[in-house]
Amino acid sequence: MSTVSQTVIDIIAGARPNFMKIAPIIRALDERKAAGGRLRYRLVHTGQHYDARMSGDFLEQLGLPMPDVNLDVGSGSQAELTAAIMTRYERLLLDRPSSLCLVVGDVTSTMACAIAAQKVHVPVAHVEAGIRSGDWGMPEEINRMVTDAITNWFFTTSETANDNLRRAGIENDRLFFVGNTMIDTLLAHMDRLRPPAFWDEHGLRKGGYFVVTLHRPSNVDAGSSFACLLKAIGEGTRDLPTVFPVHPRTRKTLEALESLPTNLIFVEPQPYLEFNYLVRHAKAVITDSGGITEETTVMGVPCMTLRNTTERPETVSVGTNEILGTDPANLSRALDRLFAGSWKKGGIPALWDGRSGARIVAALEDLFPS
Template identity: 60%
Template structure:
C-alpha cells in the first residue's frame, strides 16, 4: 500500500486538497494500492471551518488536527514542525503532499525531508518575486527541498527548470482549486445579502482586501476605498470583511450608502456573488484564479502576482497598490472595454485525476 500524508493548514488549502482526496478514493475503488491520511495543522483558526464545510467539499474530517494556531511566524513554524514530526513518526508515510504556500506547506516539507520522507508540492514553481511576502519565502524553501512538483502553468514549469529542477520531477497537471470550483459551481448558494441589498446580476461589485500592504496602513486603506467609491458610478459595493480589516475600518469610520460591509461568507455563497458580479476588486491570488475561470473582470490591488496566466489569458489586471491607479481601470470596465478572457491550459477540472495518475507511477518503485 502506497501511503500519502496530505497537509492542509488554512481554509483555501482544503479547496485544493478536496479533489485530490476524491481522486484517491476513486483509485482505491479501482483496486489501486493507495491510501491517504489528512493532517490539518490548525494554522488558521476559522469559525466557518465546521463539519458543514467538509460536508460541502465532500471530504471527511481530518485524521489529525495539530491545533497550531496563533503566534508569530517563527513561533507558528516551530509549533507546526514539532507537532508534525510527532505525527509523521507515529504514522509513517511514503509521501508527504503539501499544497499552496502557507507556513504549514514549508514547515511540513522540512520535517518530512528530515525524516527521509519524499515531498510532493501541489502548485510548485509559482513566484511573485516579492520577498516581503511570507508566502514567497514559503514557496522558495518548499521548492528547494521538493522531490515532485505538480504545477499549474508552463510559467511555473520554466521557473523550476531554471532553478535546476529536472524534467522528470515536474508534472504539469493544472489547478486543483479550479477542480473544486467547477465541481461546486452548480451548488453555489445565494447568500442572505443578495435579497437584503436587492442585488441584480452584473449590477454590483465585490471587494475583498486583506493583505498588509492594503489594510495595515490606515491612510492607504481609506484612500483605496475612497477611490473605489468615487469611480464605481451608482453600483452597490459588497465587501465581505476579513476580521483584521474590520477593526481598521471601524477605527477609520468609513461609511457610504453604496458600501456594504458583510460578515465573511462561505465558499459556496462567496462564489455565488463573484459569478454574478460586474467585477471583483481584490488582493487575493486565489480569487483572481476563480474570477478568470468564471470570466468575471478582476482588478488586483497588488504590485505583483504569482499567477501571471490570469493576466495573459484570464480576466485579471494588475492595478497595483497606488489608489490613484485604480481610476483608469474602472473607467475601462464601465466603458465595456474589459477583456473577455480565454481558457487557461489544464484548468479544466481534471488536475487531481492527473496528479493521482502520475502518483501511480511511484507505487512499487
C-alpha cells in the same frame, strides 16, 4: 520508529484555500481506491486557520471527510507558527510515519510540514509548485521558495511555473504539469453555487454589484491609505452595491476608520458556495488575493488586483485579471474602462479543465507502484 505497512500519503491542509486545492485529490484517491487502487491518504489539518463553524462549512460543502489528524497549532507569529507545526507534525511522523507528505499552495503549513517531513526522510510532493511573484516582502513567497527547494516531485499549474523550476535546476522527470486543482473544485461545484442569505436584503442583482476582498498589509494596515483606497472604490463603483467580506486582519483597521462609502456592504467571510456565487455574478471583483484571480479567469469575470506583482501571470496574459498596483488613481481609471465596456474578455489557461486531481493521482500511482 515504526515502519510503513502500506502506501499512505499525508495530505496537508492549514488554511481555507488548501481545502479547495486538496478536495479533487481526495476525490480522485477515493475513486481509485473503490476501483482497487492501493494508495491511501491521511488528512492532516494543522489548525493554522481554524474556525469550527467555517471549517465545518467548508468540509461539508466541498464533500471532504473530517481530518484524520488535527495538529491544533492555533495562532502566533510566523516563527511561532512554523515551529509549532514542525514540532507537532514531526511527532506524528515519528509515531505513525507516512510514505509521502503532499503539500499544497504557499501557506506556512506547507513550508513547515515539508521541512519536518524531509528531516525524518519522508519525501515531499508540492501541488502548485513553481509559482513566483518575485516579491520577498510576501511571506507566501518565502514559503514557496523554501518548499520548492526541498521538494521531490512538483505538480504545476502552468508552463510559467515549469520554467521557473527549470531555471532553478529541477529536472523534467520531477515536473508534472497537471493544471489547477482549485479550478477542479470550482467546476465541480459550479451548479451548486447559491446566493448568500443577505442577497435579497441588499437588493443584489446579477451583474449589478461588485465584490471586494482586501487583506494584504500594504493595503489594509495603514488607516490613511486604506481609507483612500476605500474612497476610490466607493466613488469608482458609481454607487453600485459593493460586497466586502472582511478578513480579520482587515477588520482591525476598518473599525478605526470614521467615514466609509455608503455603498460598501461589509459581511463576514463567506462559505465556498456562497462566495463563489457572489463572484460569478459580480460586475467585477476588486482584490489583492491570488486564488480569486484564478476563479474570476475561469468564470470570465473582470478582476482588478491591487498589488504590484502576481505569482499567477497567466490570469493576466490569458485571463480577465489586471495588475493595478496600490495607487487609488489606477483603480479609478480601471473602473472607468470597465463602465465604458472596454474590459478584455480573457480565456482559460491550458489544463484548467477539472481533471488536475486525477492527473496528480495517476502520477502518484506511477511514483509508488505496487
